[in-house]
Amino acid sequence: MKGKQILLGHGSGGQLSHELIKEVFVKHFNTEELKLQTDSAILNIPGELISFTTDSYVVNPIFFSGGNIGKLAIAGTVNDLAVSGAKPLYISSSFIIEEGFPIADLEKIVATMADEARKAGVKIVTGDTKVVDRGKCDKIFINTSGIGVLNPEYKHIGTGEKITPGDIILINGSIGDHGMTIMAERNDLNISAQIGSDCAPLNHLISEILETGAKVRFMRDATRGGIATVLTELSEGRNYGLEIDEEAVPVKEAVRGICELLGFDPFYVANEGKIILVVAKEDAEKVLEVMKKNEFGKESAIIGKIVGEHPGKGWIHTGIGGKRIIDMLSGEQLPRIC
Amino acid sequence: MKYIDEYRDKSLVQGLVKEIKKISVKEIKLMEVCGGHTLSIQKFGIPALLPPNIKLISGPGCPVCVSDRKFIDQAIAYGRLENVIITTYGDLIRVPGSTSSLNEEKASGRDIRIVYSTLDALKIAKENPGKKVVFLGIGFETTAPGTAAGIINAEKQNLNNFYVYSSHKIMPPAMGALIDEGVQLHGYIAPGHVSTITGSGIYDDIPKKYGLGCVISGFEPTDILQSIYMLVKQIENGEQKVEIQYKRVVRPEGNLIAQKMMADVFELRPDWWRGLGVLPASGLGISKKYEKFDAEKNLDVVVEPTKEDKGCICGEILKGLKSPKDCKLFGKGCSPSDPVGACMVSHEGACHAYYKYNR
Numbered sequence: 001m002k003g004k005q006i007l008l009g010h011g012s013g014g015q016l017s018h019e020l021i022k023e024v025f026v027k028h029f030n031t032e033e034l035k036l037q038t039d040s041a042i043l044n045i046p047g048e049l050i051s052f053t054t055d056s057y058v059v060n061p062i063f064f065s066g067g068n069i070g071k072l073a074i075a076g077t078v079n080d081l082a083v084s085g086a087k088p089l090y091i092s093s094s095f096i097i098e099e100g101f102p103i104a105d106l107e108k109i110v111a112t113m114a115d116e117a118r119k120a121g122v123k124i125v126t127g128d129t130k131v132v133d134r135g136k137c138d139k140i141f142i143n144t145s146g147i148g149v150l151n152p153e154y155k156h157i158g159t160g161e162k163i164t165p166g167d168i169i170l171i172n173g174s175i176g177d178h179g180m181t182i183m184a185e186r187n188d189l190n191i192s193a194q195i196g197s198d199c200a201p202l203n204h205l206i207s208e209i210l211e212t213g214a215k216v217r218f219m220r221d222a223t224r225g226g227i228a229t230v231l232t233e234l235s236e237g238r239n240y241g242l243e244i245d246e247e248a249v250p251v252k253e254a255v256r257g258i259c260e261l262l263g264f265d266p267f268y269v270a271n272e273g274k275i276i277l278v279v280a281k282e283d284a285e286k287v288l289e290v291m292k293k294n295e296f297g298k299e300s301a302i303i304g305k306i307v308g309e310h311p312g313k314g315w316i317h318t319g320i321g322g323k324r325i326i327d328m329l330s331g332e333q334l335p336r337i338c
Numbered sequence: 339m340k341y342i343d344e345y346r347d348k349s350l351v352q353g354l355v356k357e358i359k360k361i362s363v364k365e366i367k368l369m370e371v372c373g374g375h376t377l378s379i380q381k382f383g384i385p386a387l388l389p390p391n392i393k394l395i396s397g398p399g400c401p402v403c404v405s406d407r408k409f410i411d412q413a414i415a416y417g418r419l420e421n422v423i424i425t426t427y428g429d430l431i432r433v434p435g436s437t438s439s440l441n442e443e444k445a446s447g448r449d450i451r452i453v454y455s456t457l458d459a460l461k462i463a464k465e466n467p468g469k470k471v472v473f474l475g476i477g478f479e480t481t482a483p484g485t486a487a488g489i490i491n492a493e494k495q496n497l498n499n500f501y502v503y504s505s506h507k508i509m510p511p512a513m514g515a516l517i518d519e520g521v522q523l524h525g526y527i528a529p530g531h532v533s534t535i536t537g538s539g540i541y542d543d544i545p546k547k548y549g550l551g552c553v554i555s556g557f558e559p560t561d562i563l564q565s566i567y568m569l570v571k572q573i574e575n576g577e578q579k580v581e582i583q584y585k586r587v588v589r590p591e592g593n594l595i596a597q598k599m600m601a602d603v604f605e606l607r608p609d610w611w612r613g614l615g616v617l618p619a620s621g622l623g624i625s626k627k628y629e630k631f632d633a634e635k636n637l638d639v640v641v642e643p644t645k646e647d648k649g650c651i652c653g654e655i656l657k658g659l660k661s662p663k664d665c666k667l668f669g670k671g672c673s674p675s676d677p678v679g680a681c682m683v684s685h686e687g688a689c690h691a692y693y694k695y696n697r
Contacts, residue, residue, distance in 0.1 A: 256339050262454075265381070320351040320559045322383025324695035 006101040011131030024107055025127060028114035029093075033125035041125035043090055049150040051086035053077060056143040062109070064185050066177075066196025069142055070109035072272060074116035075201045076223070077146040082203035083219040083275055085154025085210065091117060094128040094143040101139055109140065120201035122146070154210065160218035160278065165240050165308040167217055168284035170277050172205060172291055173198065173299040174250040175227050176269035180258045191261070195254045198273035205294040206275070212290050214283035222274045225328060228267040230276045232328040235314040242314035244304035244326065267316075267326070278306065345558030346382075354563040355387050362570045367393045367522060369658050371513060372529035373400030374557050376688050380695035382559045392566065395658040396688035398512045399529055401477045401505070402429050403680045403687045404611045404656060408644045409476075409505045410435035415639035416472045416503060417448040422637075423466060424450040425459035426474040427481075433683045436645040456488025463492070463500040472633050475504040480531040482506040482622055483596035486603035489624070489631045501633035504624055507609055510540045511620035517548045519614070521658050525551040525569040527562065530584040535600075537592025538580050545578045556584035603628050612680070613653030652679035655688050662692040669693060 001023040009016040026034050033041040055076050062069040081088040117124050156162045177198040184191040222230045235242045251266045259266050279287050291297035314326035376396045398404050410433050417424045431440045444450040453459050463471035475485040492500040509532050533554040541552040551572040555565035565583040572578050582588050609621025624632040649667055654660040662668050672678035681687035
């Protein structure tokens with residue numbers, strides 16, 4: 001690849017664009033569909049129900065401990081499909097790049113995306129690149145869309161319509177890692193901490209859970225707004241309530257430390273590799289065991305249950321034995337974290 | 339986590355609750371003056387632990403909440419001047435002014451930046467010599483020394499583009515005024531970090547003049563419960579006095595260096611408090627010695643007429659006369675994402691804490 005930085009011409013559609021596509025994107029993503037260089041990819045999709053999702057990534061900084069914007073762009077979209085019960089298959093990726101962006105950095109991001117896609121077993125089949133004038137976007141923004149196939153048996157998982165009192169709520173590990181990593185790495189805050197983002201594609205963990213045959217009632221990835229937001233979505237307007245045991249929710253020491261320092265509540269801090277799931281009581285232990293065996297579920301825990309009381313509301317039993325309500329995040333706790 | 343977990347220990351908490359229940363007979367109302375206490379009390383779910391004869395009410399100790407809406411309006415007016423950068427603590431950013439907020443102003447292109455300390459604001463001033471940097475000074479004795487340090491450093495560094503717009507206030511006048519207004523109280527859970535600076539002497543008048551006990555409390559659950567225990571004991575024994583529970587941080591004489599800096603940089607002036615009106619010698623203006631850093635004296639602005647919201651009972655809530663749940667707007671017209679009054683905006687505001695943790 002000639003040159004060291006992105007020029008406006010790399011987004012022109014001409015010679016430079018073609019070079020960039022060939023020598024960065026196709027080189028790393030390396031799928032048959034991309035190599036054909038057609039205007040749209042033709043996909044072979046088995047089954048009847050299709051899951052489709054899209055997400056844009058604008059995280060700042062673009063490289064952080066535990067990942068980069070490219071890892072987020074693949075893991076985030078894969079997870080959105082997987083938590084709906086779908087098997088992710090194909091991903092599109094669009095880049096908006098600021099003029100002057102180092103090509104070496106772009107290549108690092110693209111290589112990470114290719115690597116994550118391979119791990120997740122998805123193919124990047126189409127994409128687009130636009131370059132904007134210096135100062136018109138901050139370094140690089142990525143949009144990814146994803147398609148997956150959904151087994152009709154899992155159709156209820158996205159909405160949680162089969163949740164009943166007595167069901168158990170689980171999480172696959174510690175909360176707040178991503179949000180506090182980003183916070184600690186922002187230039188304007190001089191905090192150094194031994195933490196990294198939890199950003200990871202969770203589709204294999206999820207398929208291992210589903211393969212147990214357990215009655216999985218609900219899954220959602222707890223990204224922006226933290227687990228408090230998912231737990232509020234899980235209870236608001238429903239005819240059951242939730243009870244969460246604060247002490248059972250794993251939080252890393254460093255994350256707690258930064259939260260204490262800056263006045264954040266870890267329940268509201270973003271994650272990029274955490275799912276909240278609800279399973280039937282009789283299956284909870286079995287699911288927990290399977291989760292703990294996966295590399296992204298080692299610290300999995302049962303954190304609460306669905307109850308018939310206080311419908312529409314979630315209560316947290318605090319570590320000291322008191323209780324408080326769970327509510328959604330209002331406004332931005334921390335802008336541009338994903 | 340060290341120094342945190344010890345103070346959130348369940349068995350210690352339960353022991354304290356047991357002791358409180360053992361000695362508490364009278365029906366009492368205790369006011370936590372400080373917004374930080376309100377937040378802890380709601381976050382840890384402390385009210386559910388107390389016997390029904392002990393009621394906790396929230397006081398005027400959220401600086402954003404008690405400040406005049408005109409403060410926001412004037413800050414916005416500074417932000418609209420050419421070549422001005424507004425630097426502020428995050429708490430102020432979403433507080434509604436009469437027709438706008440700092441957040442909305444930022445979205446429409448004004449240069450408004452969140453800082454964690456006045457030193458960040460000084461850094462911005464140094465890096466932008468062609469601009470005027472205005473720091474919005476808000477808070478009680480806790481944050482006032484930080485602002486004073488900022489001004490003293492600006493003087494040392496010969497900065498001529500750094501200004502402070504001060505809304506700083508001091509706590510004791512409001513604590514006295516509440517009782518004068520007829521608010522029924524039996525004791526104060528007194529602010530921990532204010533007292534770290536001032537020492538415990540500032541509350542001496544409260545037991546003397548009003549016969550009320552003051553216990554200076556820390557912010558962890560065991561701190562708050564121990565303070566409640568100490569107040570209950572005082573009340574049951576009829577021995578109202580000033581005591582320090584938060585001994586690991588607060589000394590009777592306070593932080594003398596910080597006090598000296600405050601005395602150097604600020605002078606007392608009458609100030610307006612939401613719910614209490616103008617209280618004499620309750621606000622901190624910038625002293626003559628440092629007046630070149632005073633935004634009010636050096637930057638001319640036209641401030642739009644202040645409009646207060648109808649229906650919002652922030653004033654009554656700040657006096658402890660009403661609870662957030664008594665407000666018609668609570669959770670309906672007024673929520674953290676669409677706040678009417680300042681008490682719903684600030685994390686330390688009673689309405690916000692109730693909405694978030696105890697709706």
